[in-house]
Amino acid sequence: MRDLQNQVIYVVDDDQGILDSFDAMLGDDYPVVMFNSGTKALDVLQEKTPTLLFLDIKMPGINGIELLKSIHEKGMCTKVVIVTALPQDSYEQMARQYGVYKYLKKPLDVDEVEGITRNVLH
Template sequence: MEAIKKDSIFIVDDDQGILDSFDAMLGDNYPLYMVNNGVDALQYLDRYQPYLMFLDLKMPRMNGLELLKNIAERNLSTIIVVVTALPQEEYKELAHQYGVYKYLQKPLDVNEVEDIAAVVLH
């Protein structure tokens, strides 16, 4: 497994508008790698070990919780920030059981996303 550059950000979300938002928020300052489902993300993870990942929970084919489980089984040191519209506490608790760094509610706060990237990657 090869590690990507430490300042790179991996974004997994099935909503193209969210991917575009991340590009607008962070694309000028960081290399971004984006996929729109958990299955493709898992294939990517098999090849690279991203340092920071923003992950949606509700996706087709493999949801974010299933992907978190797979990441935990691989013992990756990726720092994960969950980005979701799902407000339920049970999801937040499950995410934290898998070592999630932060749990953000959609719609996203630009300053919060930028701050997380700056703190984690610098």
């Protein structure tokens, strides 16, 4: 089992309800930092790279695909899980092009989110 002390999970979504859901699912067991915009997350990513990043696609400003592309181009060592309600397969193809770890469609399955988190952080 890995030491969780130096690991952190970022959740980036402009929907406060989704952020609250992630806090309820993971907040008691893992260090979770929430961002309501891609721009805010990108600023922090310059200083601290999370072990795991749950990322929405459709957000104002920097969207999830743009943020994923930036992470990929900078060679950041983080597992990115796209979390989206968008049905287009083209987004999934773009995400895979930039090295996404998993691609989840909303509504979220709690067991799946917890399982991904356990697999990445332990």
